[in-house]
Amino acid sequence: MNYEKGAKEILENIGGKENIAGMTHCATRLRFNLRDTSKADTAAIEAVDGVVNVINKAGQYQILIGTNVPKLYNQMENLVGPKEAGSKDSANNSGSSQGIIGTIFSAISSIFAPLLPALAGSGILRGLLLLFVQLGWLSETNGTYQILSAASMTVFYFLPVLLAITSARRFGADMFLSALIGAALLHPDYIALMGDIGNGATTSFLGIPAVLMNYNSTVVPIILSILIFSYLYKWLDRVIPETLKLVVLPLISIAVMVPVTIIVIGPLGVYGGEIIASAVNWLIARSSILAGIVVGGGWSVLVSLGIHWAVNPIMINNIATSGIDYIVPFTFACNFATIGTALGVFFKAQDRDIKNFSMTGIVTIALSAIIEPTVFGLLVKNKKLFLSQIIGGAVGGAYLGLTNVYTNAFVFGSVTTFPAFVGDTSANFINAMIGLLISLIVGAMIAYFVTKKEERLVKN
Incomplete structure (x- = not known):
């Protein structure tokens, strides 16, 4: 993607910089607070090279780019000037353009998005340390362990x-x-x-x-x-x-x-946060299977609407206060069901474009946990495939809930973040792998049966 050209085209079709009240980005999306969304030409923006999809939900005009979104955002800033989502200009217009719910989602996204790399990296380091201790490669009294432990926990402290x-x-x-x-x-x-x-x-x-x-x-x-x-x-x-x-x-x-x-x-x-976290965790304790079905199956829906950020603070709070969380594994189930669905399409479809797109999605999710390109490029445009992914996530999530699988870090669901499942015993890791394998297999099997051999990639 030519980021300079793409930024100019997006700015032109979004109504110009005068129509932008606030602008920020998360891991994969440009997020705009527009004064008048009717001025944005969604079809023209979707046609811009590098744009995967456009979503106007949760009070924000969201343009899905992928993991290279910071480069495009930098070009947008050069054209528009730095304009935070919470700037005075944005704040003055948020009430009318977003509403209360949209404002809350926008705030959560803006506050937590910049910290996600630090949280994820620290979580993986913590998981690896626990794994090395269990394998006998490190001792908790060892200086190396103490230094790396401090490095992994600093972001939370x-x-x-x-x-x-x-x-x-x-x-x-x-x-x-x-x-x-x-x-x-x-x-x-x-x-x-x-x-x-x-x-x-x-x-x-x-x-x-x-x-x-x-x-x-x-x-x-x-x-x-x-x-x-x-x-x-x-x-x-x-x-x-x-x-x-x-x-x-x-x-x-x-x-x-x-x-x-x-x-x-x-x-x-403190008390308010504990009450909210306790309520969510109480629901999980009362019916962990149901929680796994709902979160594992529904997480991709939240991602497609761009409102999954609202749940992230609860997971981060659980990790920070008690050292473990039972919600993060359900998001893994969603991601691996997405991998499975793409895998089913890859093996069944004969069109080269859709096979290449599916394999790209599989590799991307497995390494970086970014599911948006696959969700918007493949699942949203095919209801049967979306349902395959939801069922796969729900079934795998149910198993993870049944076996009370937890993570010791707030991470995104990929192969590289498996160390987050390392616990006091090997059972937690084993059950996590079984649950994720269930999600992948169920998603792949259903997707294989609902995919036609002549299936083609639906382009914007």
């Missing part, structure tokens, strides 16, 4: 700082001041206030009682804090004279937001 930065970009606050607010929650002097009591210890600030919480590895408190800080920051930016902003604005920001976060926002965020 300092999650409030990292989320503060991405939240600041989304909500339009100063990134460095936001990072300081997150870092203050992890400062040794603050941690020392909890003593041996830990969560629930109390102190006072200017006579106001404060319940202390441990914020390392937490998700919700810092996002809420930076959301509120963004309003304070914008107000201070308006009322403080330019000659005083350098000192007064950061002084007030830090002096106000750190205590407010510790006294009010933080505890609410």
